Each structure stands twice: as structure tokens, then as C-alpha cells.
Amino acid sequence: MDLPGERQCLPGPHPGPPAGRGQHLRTPRCRQGDCMNAHVPVNHQTAMDQLLSAMAAQGIEPGEPLKADGKLERFHVQGDRKGSLNGWACIHMDAQPAGQFGCKKRHGEHKFSWRAAGITKPMTPAERKAQQAEWDRKKAEKAEAERKRHADAAVRANDIWAEATPASDDHPYLKRKGVKAHGLRVGKWEFTNEETGDVFMLTDNALLVPIADKKRQVQSLQALFPGKILGKGEGARDKDFLKHGAKLGLFHAIGRPQPVDGRPVYVIVEGYATGASIHEATGHLVLVAFDTSNLLPVAEAIREAKPEAIIVLAADNDQWTTKPVANPGVHFATRAAAAVGGLLAIPPFAADAEGQPTDFNDLVEHAGRKAVTSVFDAVLAAGEVLRSELECVVEPDDGVVDDAPPFEGEQAIEPVGTVTELLTYDEIIEAIVAAPNEKAIRDLAETIKAQPLEVTELARVMDAYRNAFLMLTGTSLTKAEAKKALTTKHKAKRQAVSDLPEWLDGWVYLTKWECFYHVETGRAMSRAAFDAAHTRFVPPTEEGTQPAASNEALNFYMIETAERTMYLPSAGARFEFERLPIINSFSDTMLPPADDEISEAGAKAIEIIQNHLKMILGGREEQIQLFTDWLAFQVQHIGEKVRYAPLIKGIEGDGKTLIKDILAAAIGGRNIRTAGPAELASQFNGYAEGAAVVMLEEIRMVGHNRHDVLNAVKPLITNDTAPIVRKGRDGYEIINVTNYIAVTNFADAIPINDNDRRWWVIFTPWSAKAEMAVRIGRPLADYFCELHDAIRNNAPAIRRWLLNWKISDQFNPNGHAPHTEERDIMIGASKSEEDDALRELVERGGIGFNSDVVFVPKLLEAYNALLPSHEAIKGQSLSNPLRKLGLVKWKRMRWNGESQNVWLRSPVGATELSVRAMLDKTRLGEALIEDDDTPF
Known part of the structure; x- marks a missing residue:
């Protein structure tokens, strides 16, 4: 099995910790491919020394002691600007010390995995289970503490908001940016000294931007100041957020959605001034996300609530910024647009533009509002939707080690190793938890690969395996690597799976049109397009071949199929028409909200x-x-x-x-x-x-x-x-x-x-x-x-x-x-004397014509006789008048010794025999007019 992080023996001693940081650890050389100290127990101080040594090797020296409590912690790196927290770590100091660390300033999003060199006595399954329970307890405590902090901050935010007054357009910040106040207020802003706890008034002229949820409930606040009054020197800034306030997935809305091609448009931006500039230039609804990290959560929230929406990510063009990634504004906006099938708008600035402008507010200043309008008109007209299949915009996960997965099953078992018999889901989880060493966890992958797990079970097994693999090897597996290691194409016929993987959520197959259809977004894809978009999510077979996503969807997961779609607001999501299954292309989510009371x-x-x-x-x-x-x-x-x-x-x-x-x-x-x-x-x-x-x-x-x-x-x-x-x-x-x-x-x-x-x-x-x-x-x-x-x-x-x-x-x-x-x-503008004469003639009827059937030569003969003062017309001139009377040209046929065109009121199911009978009756009708006593 090809898994990353195979143990390697280094040719020389490992680097020691920085001077003054604990006791120097002398690590023996490795020989014969085996580490001589492989069974030397290590205490936590020795493990900490090894961790600090590994950090120093990457140029990261923490400025304060690390907690190493299994939680993400951010710290000051020696040599960086005072007050900065560029370093991060998530370290478990348990029986198997391990974790990850990094520095955004020095290494961007890169993660360094670490594991203590010595191996302690393996934990028993009972000890592992107890450790899992402790992790779960701490995780719940952390979540509850964060929820309480957010709730308390929301109360403070609403108190501040209630005391503030509506902002006018002449606030210094707005005048400097050249934008208006859209739903803002002006109020007091306090600052708390974290070291002393002292609270002092920073300004009574803070421009307050509400940070709200989809129900427009204020959860936190951003303050915009008249100038850079917070901080000193290069670190001074003109904005601040309410301490402990929530932000993820929240936003400030400017305006209301405007339809383009019948679909509402949502524009998502980083900052208020950028959003106000775009709204004032285009009229479109703008959602201010406040920073790059919140672009994706806001975009996902909108896509979930409004699947039909056109979502435009308006990027900041940070072309002069190279860390943590090149042009972070475009990078993260592209990532968000790709994730939700959105559009991307980038303000065009030359690389040598004076003043290094970055956002759409700068574009207004440099080129006027029409320049902004032109960008958005072009983006919406082109409709170049970004899809999450674009590998170039995939961003690594945050530098945090996942918490251990829930322990399944009540009774611990002995390590399973490389068994070949079929195991239950609980037995697989227990085997993963009980794996004593690196060899056992690697060998266990082959056992898992042979198990016919359902999709939801496989997802949990993968999470448990990734966690155990990290703890035993010090190497972090990506989800893709774990999937490749733990899955294969089963040779036996597989059963339909009730729980679909994420990439198949919402997709059905329409048999009449031979395409895949997404029931929430209304997006249709041919099989070729579906394969191009989704095959990368399908694990390869044991032989190394790559199955097509469409085949997996239809033959393995056996996704829902229907004949086609139909728009029917009175029906449910699925219904039958002519005994065929139909997907309803209408849903209640397509209806807009209504005010409870009209303001x-x-x-x-x-x-x-x-x-x-x-x-x-x-x-x-x-x-x-x-x-x-x-x-x-x-x-x-x-x-x-x-x-x-x-x-x-x-x-x-x-x-x-x-x-x-x-x-x-x-x-x-x-x-x-x-x-x-x-x-x-x-x-x-x-x-x-x-x-x-x-x-x-x-x-x-x-x-x-x-x-x-x-x-x-x-x-x-x-x-x-x-x-x-x-x-x-x-x-x-x-x-x-x-x-x-x-x-x-x-x-x-x-x-x-x-x-x-x-x-x-x-x-x-x-x-x-x-x-x-x-x-x-x-x-x-x-x-x-x-x-x-x-x-x-x-x-x-x-x-x-x-x-x-x-x-x-x-x-x-x-x-x-x-x-x-x-x-x-x-009616008068669209009819003529000739039309009236023809209508009367057809309604009265004659040999070869009546209101249901017309044999053109006979009608033409009667028509020209009726209007002798007019120039005689030909057969083709009757086409439009006959259409106006609701008749349809059927075909040419022979009747009464002539071969000419026949027009019918209802041509459905007509045959020459039935039409000939209709024409023959017109002769009978003429005879009846001459002799009213003839029975019929």
C-alpha cells in the first residue's frame, strides 16, 4: 500500500532545541534502517524539546510557552512585529505526542507534521476509549464556551447599536472613501487593554457596520474610524471588530437582489467601501463579508438559501501581495466562486498602477462608476461560472489536527491486523482504535479495503483511520489519500446505496433526455460533462483504472431516475404524468419572501x-x-x-x-x-x-x-x-x-x-x-x-x-x-373585405368545402364568382386567409377528378379515406339544400 510518511532513518543526529529551551536531546544515529531509540520512552518535557527543535529547524521559535493541549493555538514568533501571532500549532501531549505546526508569515498555508521520536508503552483499548471520551468532553466544552462568547458579544452589539444614531453621508470615513451610508449608524467605540483590563473610550464617532445573519439579526459589529486611531506606527488601523463577536457566515447587506435573466444577483465583497461602491454603480445587492476567510461561508449560505441565484464574488486585486498566497484577494474569491458555481469579478489594474490600487472602491476613484458597471455587465453577460473542479483554486485546510472521531462499539477487542474475514462496521472501528503501532495501522488498510461498507460507514471509517494514522506515524493523510488506501472496486455485484456521497447529493438521471439533473439548482449535465466534473471524486479500481462518475452514479449508487422534468407548482417534488416518473422543476424555494406587514x-x-x-x-x-x-x-x-x-x-x-x-x-x-x-x-x-x-x-x-x-x-x-x-x-x-x-x-x-x-x-x-x-x-x-x-x-x-x-x-x-x-x-386593423367574404363563404359551405374541410380548387372557384369585380386570385393567395380561419394545410390528394391541396380544421388522425368521405358529404349538403324533404 502506498501511504505517505514511511519511516526513514536519517544519516546524522537530529537538530537540538534552541538555546535556553529545555534540555538538549542527543539522538543516536540510525542504522540498518532501524531507529536505535525506537523503544526508549519519552516524557512530555523530552517531547516538548523535540517539538521545539523541529520548529527551530523551520525558522519558527515561539515567544511564549506552548500549551500543547490538543487545541489550535496561535503564538508570537520571535523576531516578528510585536503583538503579531503568525505562528500556530495543534499538539497532543498524550501517550503518543504528535501534531502539526506552521507559520503563515514564513510558510503560508504549509503544515509541518510532527511526532515524538520515542514510542511509549501502547495504550490499551480501554485507555484509548477513555482518551476519546476526554477529547469529546473538551471539544464540547470548547464549543459551548465559544457559543457563550458569541451570545454575550451579540448582546453587547445590540446594546451599542440601539444607542447609536443613523449615519449621514458626511462621516469622515465615508467622505474619504467617496461612498454613502447604507444602513449604518454612528456611536461610541471602546477599547479594552488585554493586559490590564482597563477600558477606555476610543471615539464617539465610530461608523458602525452591523454584522447580521440571514434574518437581519445583529450578531456583532465592525467599527470604521475617522482615521487610523487604533494602534501605533505601521500597525495603526482605522477599523476594528467587536471582541468575541461572531463573523463566520454573517454579513452586512446593501440593497435588494436585482434579476438578470430572471435570476436574482448576489454580489459578495470583503469590505464595506468596496461593497458600497459596487452597489452605487450597479444597483445590485451586495453582501459585505468583511474579510477573505468569510467569502466562502457567506457564498455557501447564499447558495443553500437561494439555489437559483447568480452569485458574483467581487475580488480585491491584491496583485502586490504575495503572502500567505499570491494575490490573496483573487485567490480566496476564486475559491469561493468555484465552490458555489459563481462568477468572478476582478477590478482591472495595471501592474504599475500608481498608488497600487486593489479594490472596486479604488476603481471608482481611478476611472469612475462606469468602469465598475462595465466590469459587472461583462461578467454577467459572459456568465463564466467557476466550478469547484478547478484544481488550481483548492485551498489547504486550516492548520488544525482533526479531533479524534467518535468511538463506536462497547467492548474493546484485540488488534485485528491483516484478517481477511468480513467485519462489521463496529469491529472495524475498534480495530482502528486498538492498532498498537505503525505497521498494524498500515496493514489494517488492506483489511478495510475488502469490506463492503456503505458510504456513510466508509466516511466514518476514513475519519477514524486518518486520526489513528496521524497519532501512530506523525504523518497526516488527506481525505483523498485515505480514500485511495481504504477503497477498491469490489468484484462482487454491489448493492444500491441509500446514503450518497457529497458529490452526488441532489443529482438524478433523466432517461428521456439522457442527462443528469440537479433538483435544487436546476442544472443539467450530459454524461460527458458529468464525468468531467465528478470522476475525480471516484476512487480507482484495484487494477488502477479510473471508473467514470456516471457509471458509478447509475450502476453502483443507483441514483434516482426519472423520465424528465416538468414545471408544476401544484404538485410535489416528484409526481407521475402518463404513468411516468417526473421531477418537478418548481420548488417553493423559488418564491420570494413576503413582508408580514407592509411598512x-x-x-x-x-x-x-x-x-x-x-x-x-x-x-x-x-x-x-x-x-x-x-x-x-x-x-x-x-x-x-x-x-x-x-x-x-x-x-x-x-x-x-x-x-x-x-x-x-x-x-x-x-x-x-x-x-x-x-x-x-x-x-x-x-x-x-x-x-x-x-x-x-x-x-x-x-x-x-x-x-x-x-x-x-x-x-x-x-x-x-x-x-x-x-x-x-x-x-x-x-x-x-x-x-x-x-x-x-x-x-x-x-x-x-x-x-x-x-x-x-x-x-x-x-x-x-x-x-x-x-x-x-x-x-x-x-x-x-x-x-x-x-x-x-x-x-x-x-x-x-x-x-x-x-x-x-x-x-x-x-x-x-x-x-x-x-x-x-x-380586429379592424387586421382584417379586410376579402377576408370577410371568404369567412362567410366557408361558413356557408359548398361543394368541396365547408368550415371543416377545404378542397382548394372548389373554394377558389366559388370565391372568384362571389367577387367578380375583384381581380381573380390563385390558390396560393388563399393560404393566409385559410390560416386566419383556423384551418391547417394537410396534403395534396385527388378528388372529383382533380389533384389539389386539402385544408382541414383538425388534421389529427386524418386519412385519405376519411377526408374523401368529408368531401363527399359536401356534395350531399348541396343536394339537401335543393330538396328539404330528403331524409338523412
């Missing part, structure tokens, strides 16, 4: 929105009530059909498309999408699934195929099911839950007729922007700025307003579209 600011925003709707609808109370009913129905009954669609005709730039933003605020950006003229005219209609509402933008059905387009949209508006055709896929049927709203600038947008019941046509009351400005009574730029802010910053209030709206009895989602005068105008 004064929220009420003002709703008033602004209502006034805009009132203007769009021409001030007509009945239309205003019904349209607000329609909006509220989308919120209160998401996923239920309204069998007609509002069609709003206005002028360019009048704000009619903002209805989409109002709906996005109320039902969530992932539940609404848009479709344009190109998509409507396409043979593919993927836009018709996966959303509660689709806005048809700039709709105008013109040209030779305009009736084809209209006929394709009609069933999407009214029918309970709909056929979906996507490029590269076979067609399929869905439960049709999508509602539609259309906007246009043209009076002849759609070629509807008097029989139409699907379109609720509304014209805005102005014909030009100048007229609109006069009506509003102020500059349009100011008006729309206020309207945008009302929608953008008050989504929870908008949702609550529409949830509480009482839908009137006049609103009938299953009825016909409300009749308006504008509908008659649009």
Missing part, C-alpha cells in the same frame, strides 16, 4: 406602482380592478391557468414592460420569463414551459406566416396540455400551467377576428412620449427612476400586497377575455 416605505412603493398601472390603463376603474385581479391571481394561484392573455399596446418607453418586473418581485424571477418575435416565429417553443408567466415582448405577427404564429400560440393560452418542441429533442407533452401577457407598439399586432376570446386588448392613453410627460407632470427620467426604485427595493411588500389583494367576482380565469373598444380597433 410605510412599502406602502409608498405600492402607491407608486398602482399609479403607474392606473396610467397604463387610462384611469378606467373597471380595467384597473380586473388587471390587478389578474396580477394577484398569478401570486395567489401560481401554476393555475387564466385562459386569456392581456395584450397591452402602447408606445416605446412607456413602462409597460415593467409589469414583468412587478411580477418578478412578487413571484420570483425564476417563475417568469420573456419571449420575443423570433421565438414565436420559430418551430421550437421551449419558452412555453418552466415558468408561471411568459411575457411576449414587442409582439407583432406580420408576414406570410402570421396566422401560423397566432395558431401556434392559441393552444398555449387556453389548453390544459401543450406539445413542446425543443431543438435536438423529441417532442413531448406537458401539463400547461403557464399564463401569458403580451406588449406591443402596434395596433395590428395580432390578426384576430370577431370570434376571438383569448386576447384582452388594452391601449395606453398616449400617442407620444411628450404627451405622456405632460400627463405625468414631471421629467420622465425622474418618474421612471422613482418607479424602478419602488419595484427594486420593495419586493417583499409587493408580494404581500398582491397576496392580500381581494380578487373580485368579475374576474373569471376560465372565461372569455374582457371586451374592450381597443379589441375592435385591433
Whole structure:
């Protein structure tokens, strides 16, 4: 077995400890590959001397005694700046002294493993179990102490926050940075001398930034000072954190999420000034994480809460900083972006830029806000998502030795060694705990490799093995090394595993589309893409070959499979359609939160929105009530059909498309999408699934195929099911839950007729922007700025307003579209005398044609006879009028001695025999007109 840290004999004596640090240890030379002092017991002082010697060899000399109590401790290294704590260690001084140490200043993230040279008398299983219990007790005490410190700090933070006053934009720190106060306060800030315990007032003009959780509860505070008043000399700084305050996974939020392609955007930054600069330039929500170590926890918290979100990590470009890693701002932001599938935004600065600028606040100072906007526009447009598969950004774990894993089983057993029989999970754990020496723990790996462990059991076994391996060898195994040592491809057929590894969490396989689908994020991957992303997590076989992740997922773990996905808000996460298993692409997490009560600011925003709707609808109370009913129905009954669609005709730039933003605020950006003229005219209609509402933008059905387009949209508006055709896929049927709203600038947008019941046509009351400005009574730029802010910053209030709206009895989602005068105008704009004549002719019927079937030569003959004063038309000229009447071109066939095209009302299932019978009946109909007494 290839495990790191095989014992090696050094050719000379080991280095002694630094002068003045304990008794010098004279270590004999090694010979014959065996250490002569291998069985010389060592006491703790001797072990400490060896540890200090090993540290000195790496240039690390602690400035104070080490505790070596098994916990992470940070210490001052001699020669470093006073007050700095660059060194760290985590040392167990028990029967097998061992641990790790390092120095961020000298060695960055590198860890040095250490183990005392002598080996004491092996602990019995009972002693190991007692030691485990002691570790568990200390771990629980440590966690409880930290929880209490955080809780006490939160109380202090809220007291300070309550006594503070709202900050103005003229605070010296804000003026220096050129940003505004977003949710900040000004108050007192005290400083405690750790050595004396004295407390003194540092300033009464501290700018307080709340450090809050997802519920906006303040847990701690950051203080920003007018100048560098804390500390002295080079170590002076202009900011401080509340002592013992929590920070991990907490943040300060600026603004509210803005949708891009229907998905909310979250920008995560290190510092307040950087975040304020980005928000003021782009309008996007910004979360201030306060430092690089908190970027990943905040990003993970957002991804968990908002799986559909676009997460942008806005890095500090620390290109002039090389330690602990090169460009730490970009390094840790990249790491966080890769972990959550986020985007990365980096402020562009030349390597020789004056003043060594680093962040987006500096970019505003150097190039203005437009430079920041350009960076984010480019990042969001490119959508270059970073994935955690990028090896270059994987960061080593913190320099801490893991606590020993829980001891499983009640009764200790003798060391197992290299047994080949099958063992229970408890027996494997006990064997690991009882391993007396390095050889035993290495040999035990072969035994574990032969065991058919489930995934959760294997994870615990790996943790226990890594801990024992460190204690017995002084070498730390990575998880990947432990997995390679302890697993292999079993030759026997393996069973389905109920508990999946982390890399498979949330993935199912869709058989119809032959792809993997993540149920939380909605991400789909082909088998090739899935293998590229996940195969590295799969252990190699005993023969050294690398199994594909897709094969492991389907054949070993036997992950859940389904036919495909479907958007159905009324159903659960899984359901059946046509007796096939379906994954619901809708989840409640896609819905935004709603205010419990509408605040004064929220009420003002709703008033602004209502006034805009009132203007769009021409001030007509009945239309205003019904349209607000329609909006509220989308919120209160998401996923239920309204069998007609509002069609709003206005002028360019009048704000009619903002209805989409109002709906996005109320039902969530992932539940609404848009479709344009190109998509409507396409043979593919993927836009018709996966959303509660689709806005048809700039709709105008013109040209030779305009009736084809209209006929394709009609069933999407009214029918309970709909056929979906996507490029590269076979067609399929869905439960049709999508509602539609259309906007246009043209009076002849759609070629509807008097029989139409699907379109609720509304014209805005102005014909030009100048007229609109006069009506509003102020500059349009100011008006729309206020309207945008009302929608953008008050989504929870908008949702609550529409949830509480009482839908009137006049609103009938299953009825016909409300009749308006504008509908008659649009009908008049889209029909002609010839169309009227043709419709009357077809409805009356004749030999070779009626409202269900048309044999073109016969209809053409009757049509030209009906309008002799008009120029005779040819067969192809009837195509558009026939489409307008809802007929579909079927095929060419021979009837009545001629071979010509036939058009049908319903071509589904039609055959030449059935169509010939329909045409023959048109002859009979003509005879019946001549003789009413003929029975039939």
C-alpha cells in the first residue's frame, strides 16, 4: 500500500532545541534502517524539546510557552512585529505526542507534521476509549464556551447599536472613501487593554457596520474610524471588530437582489467601501463579508438559501501581495466562486498602477462608476461560472489536527491486523482504535479495503483511520489519500446505496433526455460533462483504472431516475404524468419572501406602482380592478391557468414592460420569463414551459406566416396540455400551467377576428412620449427612476400586497377575455373585405368545402364568382386567409377528378379515406339544400 510518511532513518543526529529551551536531546544515529531509540520512552518535557527543535529547524521559535493541549493555538514568533501571532500549532501531549505546526508569515498555508521520536508503552483499548471520551468532553466544552462568547458579544452589539444614531453621508470615513451610508449608524467605540483590563473610550464617532445573519439579526459589529486611531506606527488601523463577536457566515447587506435573466444577483465583497461602491454603480445587492476567510461561508449560505441565484464574488486585486498566497484577494474569491458555481469579478489594474490600487472602491476613484458597471455587465453577460473542479483554486485546510472521531462499539477487542474475514462496521472501528503501532495501522488498510461498507460507514471509517494514522506515524493523510488506501472496486455485484456521497447529493438521471439533473439548482449535465466534473471524486479500481462518475452514479449508487422534468407548482417534488416518473422543476424555494406587514416605505412603493398601472390603463376603474385581479391571481394561484392573455399596446418607453418586473418581485424571477418575435416565429417553443408567466415582448405577427404564429400560440393560452418542441429533442407533452401577457407598439399586432376570446386588448392613453410627460407632470427620467426604485427595493411588500389583494367576482380565469373598444380597433386593423367574404363563404359551405374541410380548387372557384369585380386570385393567395380561419394545410390528394391541396380544421388522425368521405358529404349538403324533404 502506498501511504505517505514511511519511516526513514536519517544519516546524522537530529537538530537540538534552541538555546535556553529545555534540555538538549542527543539522538543516536540510525542504522540498518532501524531507529536505535525506537523503544526508549519519552516524557512530555523530552517531547516538548523535540517539538521545539523541529520548529527551530523551520525558522519558527515561539515567544511564549506552548500549551500543547490538543487545541489550535496561535503564538508570537520571535523576531516578528510585536503583538503579531503568525505562528500556530495543534499538539497532543498524550501517550503518543504528535501534531502539526506552521507559520503563515514564513510558510503560508504549509503544515509541518510532527511526532515524538520515542514510542511509549501502547495504550490499551480501554485507555484509548477513555482518551476519546476526554477529547469529546473538551471539544464540547470548547464549543459551548465559544457559543457563550458569541451570545454575550451579540448582546453587547445590540446594546451599542440601539444607542447609536443613523449615519449621514458626511462621516469622515465615508467622505474619504467617496461612498454613502447604507444602513449604518454612528456611536461610541471602546477599547479594552488585554493586559490590564482597563477600558477606555476610543471615539464617539465610530461608523458602525452591523454584522447580521440571514434574518437581519445583529450578531456583532465592525467599527470604521475617522482615521487610523487604533494602534501605533505601521500597525495603526482605522477599523476594528467587536471582541468575541461572531463573523463566520454573517454579513452586512446593501440593497435588494436585482434579476438578470430572471435570476436574482448576489454580489459578495470583503469590505464595506468596496461593497458600497459596487452597489452605487450597479444597483445590485451586495453582501459585505468583511474579510477573505468569510467569502466562502457567506457564498455557501447564499447558495443553500437561494439555489437559483447568480452569485458574483467581487475580488480585491491584491496583485502586490504575495503572502500567505499570491494575490490573496483573487485567490480566496476564486475559491469561493468555484465552490458555489459563481462568477468572478476582478477590478482591472495595471501592474504599475500608481498608488497600487486593489479594490472596486479604488476603481471608482481611478476611472469612475462606469468602469465598475462595465466590469459587472461583462461578467454577467459572459456568465463564466467557476466550478469547484478547478484544481488550481483548492485551498489547504486550516492548520488544525482533526479531533479524534467518535468511538463506536462497547467492548474493546484485540488488534485485528491483516484478517481477511468480513467485519462489521463496529469491529472495524475498534480495530482502528486498538492498532498498537505503525505497521498494524498500515496493514489494517488492506483489511478495510475488502469490506463492503456503505458510504456513510466508509466516511466514518476514513475519519477514524486518518486520526489513528496521524497519532501512530506523525504523518497526516488527506481525505483523498485515505480514500485511495481504504477503497477498491469490489468484484462482487454491489448493492444500491441509500446514503450518497457529497458529490452526488441532489443529482438524478433523466432517461428521456439522457442527462443528469440537479433538483435544487436546476442544472443539467450530459454524461460527458458529468464525468468531467465528478470522476475525480471516484476512487480507482484495484487494477488502477479510473471508473467514470456516471457509471458509478447509475450502476453502483443507483441514483434516482426519472423520465424528465416538468414545471408544476401544484404538485410535489416528484409526481407521475402518463404513468411516468417526473421531477418537478418548481420548488417553493423559488418564491420570494413576503413582508408580514407592509411598512410605510412599502406602502409608498405600492402607491407608486398602482399609479403607474392606473396610467397604463387610462384611469378606467373597471380595467384597473380586473388587471390587478389578474396580477394577484398569478401570486395567489401560481401554476393555475387564466385562459386569456392581456395584450397591452402602447408606445416605446412607456413602462409597460415593467409589469414583468412587478411580477418578478412578487413571484420570483425564476417563475417568469420573456419571449420575443423570433421565438414565436420559430418551430421550437421551449419558452412555453418552466415558468408561471411568459411575457411576449414587442409582439407583432406580420408576414406570410402570421396566422401560423397566432395558431401556434392559441393552444398555449387556453389548453390544459401543450406539445413542446425543443431543438435536438423529441417532442413531448406537458401539463400547461403557464399564463401569458403580451406588449406591443402596434395596433395590428395580432390578426384576430370577431370570434376571438383569448386576447384582452388594452391601449395606453398616449400617442407620444411628450404627451405622456405632460400627463405625468414631471421629467420622465425622474418618474421612471422613482418607479424602478419602488419595484427594486420593495419586493417583499409587493408580494404581500398582491397576496392580500381581494380578487373580485368579475374576474373569471376560465372565461372569455374582457371586451374592450381597443379589441375592435385591433380586429379592424387586421382584417379586410376579402377576408370577410371568404369567412362567410366557408361558413356557408359548398361543394368541396365547408368550415371543416377545404378542397382548394372548389373554394377558389366559388370565391372568384362571389367577387367578380375583384381581380381573380390563385390558390396560393388563399393560404393566409385559410390560416386566419383556423384551418391547417394537410396534403395534396385527388378528388372529383382533380389533384389539389386539402385544408382541414383538425388534421389529427386524418386519412385519405376519411377526408374523401368529408368531401363527399359536401356534395350531399348541396343536394339537401335543393330538396328539404330528403331524409338523412
